[in-house]
Amino acid sequence: MTTGNPSYTNPKPCKHLADYKLNHGLSGYKSLQKHLKTAPHGKTSVGKPSTKTPRCISCDGFQGRLYFCLICSSVSCLDHNLLHTQSEVGHDVAVDIERAELYCCVCCDQVYDPDFDKAVMSKHIMGITGDKNGDESIGKRLVKRRRLGSGVVEELVDSKISKQLISMRDRRAKSCYPLGLRGLNNLGNTCFMNSVLQALLHAPPFRNYFLSGGHNHETCRKRSVDQLCLSCDIDVVFSAAFSGDRAPYSPAQFLYSWWQHSANLASYEQKDAHEFFISVLDGIHEKEVKSRNQNRDNGDCQCIAHGVFSGLLRSDVTCMTCGFTSTTFDPCVDISLDLDTSNFPPKNTANKSIKPDANSSMSTLLGCLDLFTRQEKLGSDSKLYCQNCQERQDSAKQMSIKRLPLVLCLHIKRFEHSPVTKMSRKIDRYLQFPLSLDMTPYLSSSVVRNRFGNRIFAFESGESDISAEFEIFAAVTHAGTLESGHYVNFLRLRNQWYKCDDAWINEVDEGMVRASQCYMMFYVQKSLYQKANEDWSHLPISPRRNMFGQ
Amino acid sequence: MSGFNEDNMGSHAQLSSQFFGDLLDSIIVDVASECHRIARLGLDRNLEEEEEELRLSAQARVRVADPSNSGEANSKYVVDIFGQTHPPVANEIFDCMNCGRSIMAGRFAPHLEKCMGKGRKARLKVTRSSTAVQNRYSQGSPVSTYSPYSNSTSTSRLSNGTSSGAGEEYSNGTFQEP
Secondary structure, three states, rough: OOOOOOOOOOOOHHHHHHHHHHHOHHHHHHHHHHHEEEEOOEEEEEEOOOOOOOOOOOOOOOOOEEEEEEOOOOEEEEOOOOHHHHHOOOOOOOEEOOEEEEEEEOEEEEEEOHHHHHHHHHHHHHHOOOOOOOOOOOOOOOOOOOOHHHHHHOOOHOHHHHHHOOOOOOOOOOOOOOOOOEEOOOOOOOOOHHHHHHHOOOOHHHHHHHOOOOOOHHHHHOOOOOOOOHHHHHHEEEEHHHOOOOEEEHHHHHHHHHHHHHHHOOOOOOHHHHHHHHHHHHHHHHHHHHHOOOOOOOOOOOOOOHHHHHHEEEEEEEEEOOEEEEEEEEEEOOOEEEOOOOOOOOOOOOOOOOOOOOOOOOHHHHHHHHHHOEEOOOOOOHHHHEEOOEEEEOOEEEEEEEEOOOOEEEOOOEEOOOOOOOOEEEOOEEEOOEEEEEEEEHHHHHHHHHHHHOEEEEEEOOOOOOOOOEEEEEEEEEOOOOEEEEEEEEEEEEOEEEEOOOOOEEEEEEHHHHHOEEEEEEEEEHHHHHOOOOOOOOOOOOOHHHHHHH | OOOHHHHHOOOHHHHHHHHHHHHHHHHHHHHHHHHHHHHHOOOOHHHHHHHHHHHHHHHHHHHHHHOOOOOOOOOOOOOOOOOOOOOOOOOEEOOOOOOOOOOEHHHHHHHHHHHHHHHOOOOOOOOHHHHHHHHOOOOOOOOOOOOOOOOOOOOOOOOOOOOOOOOOOOOOOOOOOO
């Protein structure tokens, strides 16, 4: 399988399909196209050629699966379609009327042909957009596709350069432990801040940027009039964490700066780790935008916060009457997920050997992602205006990921607020999560394709080449209640897990992390994870050592 | 269709259960057809890896729940991996950057809150973090139960984007006030 755009295994045709194609080419498909019926929710079937109910030519039955011969258009039921091939030589390939799927009567199996799927999809396109050629791709692209990170950001997040510039080796300190591992003092209920800081300190591209001098707090202060710069303060925290000193560090200056920044936001009392995370990225971005006098939207932003964490979400709203879909794209720095309950089993049940009861009601991260990308029917009280029908219609909405970020932050909505009782509560439900995560099924190409029955067709061509495989490197967990709880971060460095509980850093085994109750999970692209795990401790001490001052 | 005692049913009941059976069969075949296509086109996910992850997580939970295992999870720490110990309240001392006083680390935040005091009035400005609004924990602080957005009424189910018009957006963007 190639990276990027998920590709199909090109299905090898059976002998009979191959012969059919040889003798008849696409003519059968083209004439079938007239009869294809497309439904707004993406399914296709073969419409009745006349008003009569189709019946099997052998038994006159009309129930069960019926097949429409591609050559002579006669209809046979499942039991008798073999008879048809015996009486008419070469009439081996038929179409399942209800599902518009090719069927080889001799092999007694469903078969697949990209040309057939193309004919089906063209019919969909023609139906939806009125495009007679059926060439336009499904869904409109409202923004030009832009590649992430031209030049600067990419270079600085490349760990090769950081390795050359930096030495982390401090023979006095416990140098057998990973670099940058250092406890953070709790300054008074600041574990929400500490847990996120630990994740940022060890997010490979983010870390590489700061350690390579991507934001030099000395030159920055001189440049800007406004003394407040969150990136500078983060830079200071990085220096402290990677200095080699293992005594816990107090991020007091950072707290002070952040509170000054967030005084502009709705509230400075935020004690929620996710809120903190968003506001820190916001602070980094704002300063960047100001200093460069730019006003670009987040999708193209070159600031380190967006360069590392920003992805693009696609939202499709489909009219349930005509199938017309309106598509929008929005950048995001994280994805907030609702917990899936046992009411929502994962889709694509190609092979689900579900263990009885104990596990089938367990929430899983993949289940949450399935829920996130599931097509959701909007209620009849929220009909949306359809451009095609020119009136308000019942609609369905579906989210998918157009472009994945380098670091994917997944946030679990464990907070439930009832508008009726005005009470809030925490959802303590356990969530299973994988250490290796493949995001392919949640990409726009996969989701849109699935909506149309997984036909072989170029749905979203030219998606970014970023791979969809991720590895977890940090997990922020919350224990306790809404009113009084405690955040702890688990870091995964060189395949060893460390528990970062404010000032206390301890080794833990993987099982403990798996069993914990996660609130935010940080995944990084697998290639970056592997690079980051390469052993740095063999580097010689460089003269740049003083850069991180002690 | 098994298990129907036809003698006891009127012809209408028979007919309707037959229709039901046909519909059910059709739906089952739909699923089978989809799965067949997915399998043939190589679109199925890495189910082995997924199941392995599920298995490991289940095992881990069992182990952690077992009381005979060393209570790593909540035991008091003796030393950290660097061989250090730390007091419950961090006792490093430094100067407050706002007022200049010497403050103990573990008491810095509450001090700073008072110290920065009235100068830090919160303005109710809309932020980008509105999806997180519905997902906030307070944390131990006595003055923490509040909700700045009084109309955070949409259920967490829909906070990925309210249905307020065609082509509306995933709201990590602005929070629409009615």
